[in-house]
Structures are given as structure tokens and as C-alpha cells.
Amino acid sequence: MTVAPVMGQRFTFVRPSALPGFGITLGFATTYLSLIVLLPLIVLVWRASALGFDGIWQVATTPRVLAALEVSFVTSALAALLNAVFGTLVAWVLVRYDFPGRRLLDAAVDLPFALPTAVAGIALAALYAPNGWIGALFAPWGIKIAFTPAGIFIALVFIGLPFVVRTVQPVLQDFECEVEEASATLGATRMQTVFRVVLPALVPALVTGVALAFARAVGEYGSVIFIAGNIPFVSEIAPLLIVTRLEEFDYAGASAIAVVMLTISFVALLIINSVQALSRRRYEGA
């Protein structure tokens, strides 16, 4: 976290500059950040730590909490994986091909960012309910989507899609066509070029996008609760369980689940980050 020392200068907090306003803007920004973001999060950790490690462990390993964490993390991972495939495909089509309506489609990708989650939630529930446009297609075969974990999966795919597309797209755009030309010149077929030259270069961005989609999906609440059915042990997500605990005025229990969720997400992101660093090194070293 240190700035490289400037040539021939003393080791100071801020490099001297002709511009005014450093003290006041930094002071205001850090104060506001501390009050709005850091203080609440510190209180959360402090509140949970009052339970002690054993107390948190006890809350986290009750069957209902374990089941909710499993539903949250497993469906989020599955949704992120589906988005990895289709998000890359969408990014590819938007960058590489020209077709009528391409710009419109490009703009539409951000819809999950712009549409309030509650609206997405009731719209998806209406579509995938047994009498909905899509649900009705599956109902005759006895397949239920809404009000089962499959419904949660659908909502999380919706929420996560733009993260993957928007991280892969710029990398694909900046990919130098000389590399593809070189590969073709050396006798590679188009498939070989795509799968062994272009796609490997997208992996670091793809991993970032998938990690962002996953992290968002784990914490997602609004779009999920309407379609999930919210049956304990089956389709109850961890954020909903936090809300339930709060409504029972079990602040400690709610904080414990929240801290466990934050910790698992943090560790997952850490692992993904190191995998990403590894793959980048391997790609750049190749």
C-alpha cells in the first residue's frame, strides 16, 4: 500500500503538488467512508464476535443454516458457470459479428443492473410459475421451476449475466488480430485458433467476471425470494434466513450468519484471485 518514493524526495505521506484541496477532499472522503461504510461493518463483526468463535460455529452448523448456505453457494456457483458459457458467447457475438440490432442487444445486456430486483423477481416468478408463459411449457411433464431451487437458479442467471459479458467484452475488443493471423499463418484451423489462442487469453477476464457474478448471486435477495418458494432446507437462501432471524429479534444469530457469509465469499474471492494470477502468469509465460 505504499507509493513508490519519488526521486530525491523525502518519504512523505503525500507527494507535493501545485494543486490545492488535498487535505479537505481526502479528509471529507475518508470521514464519510468511515461513517457510512466502515463503522456499520465493524459493528457487525463486533456484534458477531460477542458470540465467540464457538458461538458463531454453533449458529453456522445448525442444519437449517447449513442448508441455506448450501442452497445459496451451490446455486450461485451453477448460475455463474452457465453465465461463463453464455456470457462469453454473447460477448463474442457482440464484438466479432455485425448484425441488425447489435447495438440494441448490447444495451440490453445491462438490463439486470438497471431493473430493480423486486421487479425482476415478480416478473420471473410470473413467467416460470406453473401457469406462466414458460412454466406452462414444463408443467405437463411435471417439471416445476418456480418455487423450487431451479427458480433460484434462473433468478441468479439473470442477475449475473452482465458481470461476465462486461468483463470479457473489452478484453475481446482489444485482442490483437495479428495474433490470430500468426496462428492462421502457422497452419492452425479456425477452431484451433479460437480454442487455443483467443479463448485462453480471455480466461483471466472470464474468471473475474464469473467471480463478480458469483459474489453478487450469493448476496442476492430481491429477485430470488419471489421465485424461490422459501421452503426451509429446500429453497431457503442465506440472506432470507438473516431477515428471518432479524424479524425474530435474534440480532446475534443474524450477525453470525452474515459474518459466515462474508467470510466464505471473501475466501472464495481470494481463491479465485490466486487462480486468476496463476492462469495469467501461465498465459503470459507461454
Place this chain on the structure above:
Amino acid sequence: MRETALSESRPLQWLLIAVAVAFLALFLVLPLAAVFVEALHRGVGPLLATYTDADTLSAIWLTLIVAAITVPLNLVFGIAAAWAIAKFEFRGKSLLISLIDLPFSVSPVVSGLTFVLLFGAKGVFGPLLDDWDIKIIFAVPGIVLATVFVTFPFIARELIPLMQEQGTAEEEAALTLGASGLRTFMTVTLPNVRWALLYGVLLCNARAMGEFGAVSVVSGHIRGLTNTMPLQVEILYNEYNFVGAFAVSALLAGLALVTLAAKSLLEWRHAEGLPTARRH
């Protein structure tokens, strides 16, 4: 066209385009269409009944108030943070940048929870607030706080990269020519970042008006008093008033479409005024 060494064959291209379009139609367009169809399928009468209902109107009003407080607060923060981070070199800068993005990696429900732990009846400041007869949780201030938390990074993260790309040369020139610090900011810096600022405000506003999870935890769902539009959608839906729920949803979906349109327009017309990552 046959498959060449540098591009896929035409049929394969059309197949991939078809799959991508089908996927986006299924997951994005269909839910959006469902909102408007469900809102209108009983005709205009029930729709207008919802829009003239007193509880719905007060939910719309509260949503506007929350956004009107939240966006300026985060705008001032975004400008201050971007000025310090982009125009100066100081220790701990990258830590500060990661802390600004922190709210994006916290579940909205957890952010709501933190404010209950701070200001709720059994929270840290609960007894104190009780003595002074101030209500934050289950009242408007709590809703504003939760919304400010959730939308915290939006404006800062548009301004910081752009101002970093622009450097400090123009500001130094203005100062050398005798302009005051404030005048330099108003006449040099602000015009340079105005499109990115607008972009951040658009995204911040859309999220502020649409936030559900964080607000739901701190609101208490008191009809006519602490219900924002997304919470009103939930209440109407849970009462099986589907037309009403989709009628309010249609307003929010309209807001989302306007936001998307304005955002795309900025990306097409003013790409040079946005951070590099937004130019596509």
C-alpha cells in the same frame, strides 16, 4: 462465405448469433415484456386505480425523496474522493480505492442488518436514540442510510479512472494563469468530467430508486410512511394484487429503460468523456 483462416463460416456465425439472441431474449427481454403485459392484461382501469391509490402515491413520493437525498450525498463524496485520489499521490491510495468498492461485495440484506445493529431498538445507539426520541430504523432516515450505503461507489468509480487518465496538466496551467483553486475546479475539472459525472448519477439514481434488500430490512413496511416503490411491489404481490404489483413494477421498469437509453446514448455520443472501460 466459406470458413476462412480469420473468421468463422457464415452459417456458424448466424448460428452463434441466433443462440446469443435466444439466450438474451429468454433471460432479459421476456421478463421485461412480462412486466408490461401483466400490468396491462386487465385493461387500463385497474392500472389507473393503482396509480391513484394513496399508499402507492406515498411510496412514489418516498422513493423520489430518498433518491433526492442519496444522489447528492454520494455525488459530493464521489467528487471529493476522485479529486484526492486522481490528482494526488499519497500512501494508502489503493487501500482507499478498494474500500470505496466494498459496498458492492456486501449483500444488500447484510448492509441493512448493519444499520439495524447500529440504530435498532437493541442496537448500539438504540437506547440513546430512544432517550432523544429519534427514530432511524423503521423510519425514513434508516431507508436513506441503507440506500446511501448500497449506492456508495457508483459515482466515485466513474470519476476516479477518468480523472486519473486526464492527469493534472490542465489544472496546473489554470493555476499558473492565476485562477483560484475553486475556479480551476469549476471551469477546468468539472467540464472535463461532466459526462462521466452524469453517467455515475444515472446509475446511482437507478439503484437508489430500485433498491430492495437493504431497504426492506430497515423499513418496517409501514404503509403510507416507510414504503418505497419496490417495497410497495412486494406488499401488493403478497396480497395477490398482481395487477397492482405489476402496475408499480411497470413504472420502475420504465425508469430502468430510460436509464439504459440515457446510458447508451452517453456511451455512443460522449465516449471520449467517459473512462476508457466504458467506451465500447
